[in-house]
Amino acid sequence: SSVSTQSTGKAVKLMADPQFVRAWKGGIGAFKAGGNYAPTLKVQQVAASRGCQQVLWLYGDDLQMTEAGTMNFFVYWVNESGEKELITAPLDSGLILPGVTRQSVLDLTREWGEFKVTERMVTMPEFLRAIDDNRVIEVFGCGTACMIAPIDAMLFDDKDISIPTMTSGAVLSKRLFTSLSDIQVGKTEHPWSVSIYS
Numbered sequence: 535s536s537v538s539t540q541s542t543g544k545a546v547k548l549m550a551d552p553q554f555v556r557a558w559k560g561g562i563g564a565f566k567a568g569g570n571y572a573p574t575l576k577v578q579q580v581a582a583s584r585g586c587q588q589v590l591w592l593y594g595d596d597l598q599m600t601e602a603g604t605m606n607f608f609v610y611w612v613n614e615s616g617e618k619e620l621i622t623a624p625l626d627s628g629l630i631l632p633g634v635t636r637q638s639v640l641d642l643t644r645e646w647g648e649f650k651v652t653e654r655m656v657t658m659p660e661f662l663r664a665i666d667d668n669r670v671i672e673v674f675g676c677g678t679a680c681m682i683a684p685i686d687a688m689l690f691d692d693k694d695i696s697i698p699t700m701t702s703g704a705v706l707s708k709r710l711f712t713s714l715s716d717i718q719v720g721k722t723e724h725p726w727s728v729s730i731y732s
Contacts, residue, residue: 545686545700546675548602549581550590550658556601557629558593563600564628571604578603586689588675593629597658600629605675605683606636609656610649610706612669618649620706621656635676638726639710658690665695672699674707682711 554577557563574589581589588603600623601607613619620643623630643651664670673685684707688695699707716722720729 545684545704546587546602547585547687547689548588548590548685549584549586550592550599550688550690551580552592552597554580554589554591555593556589556591559628561628564625564631566631574603584689590688590690592658593627598627598629598655599623599658599661600627600655601631602675602683602685604631605677605680606630606633606639608639608674608676609661609664609670610672610674611664612671613650614669618671619652620649621652621654623655624653627655633677635678635681635714638714639676639682642710642713662690662695665697670697671702672704672706673697674699674704674710676710681714682707 556574562569577589581587588605590602590607591600592598593600599607599609606622608620608622610618610620613621620639622636622640625632640651640653643649661670675683675685677683684699684704686697686699686701688697713722717724717727720727
């Protein structure tokens with residue numbers, strides 16, 4: 535449920551292994567189809583056996599970070615130009631499911647206007663450089679089932695990578711979860727939701 539991650543305060547650890555691929559160009563990765571989910575169940579078991587809750591799906595020789603399990607994947611960091619930036623993979627590759635929660639996160643953060651919001655691929659080497667440079671602030675997944683799921687670790691190349699999401703307070707993850715929840719239940723007025731009681 536959307537409450538589980540936030541109410542328990544637990545974050546997710548991802549297994550990132552390029553030998554496993556969820557979607558490819560020319561395939562059906564951008565569509566809600568059984569063929570996108572069934573083949574991932576075995577990989578999910580491999581991730582669990584390695585102490586991870588989900589899989590970070592990598593694509594291509596440059597190891598593009600695409601999705602986390604069945605969630606859209608977001609990185610909130612200070613980019614190489616020194617700007618705070620929220621970044622997620624674009625839809626034009628055909629690899630990414632165009633989730634409603636994904637679009638809601640993009641629209642809401644653009645409404646706030648507090649940091650740069652970008653849709654482009656991030657590669658694993660680029661992400662690891664940012665981790666080494668202490669520029670990563672938070673990482674989270676989003677989707678219909680979980681709404682916002684903080685991510686605080688990855689297993690890549692047999693190495694544990696610590697992500698400071700929870701040590702930094704998961705401020706953006708919590709704010710997004712609260713803002714989206716409040717819009718859903720009508721606590722906050724927003725064009726996305728209309729009260730049927732007025």
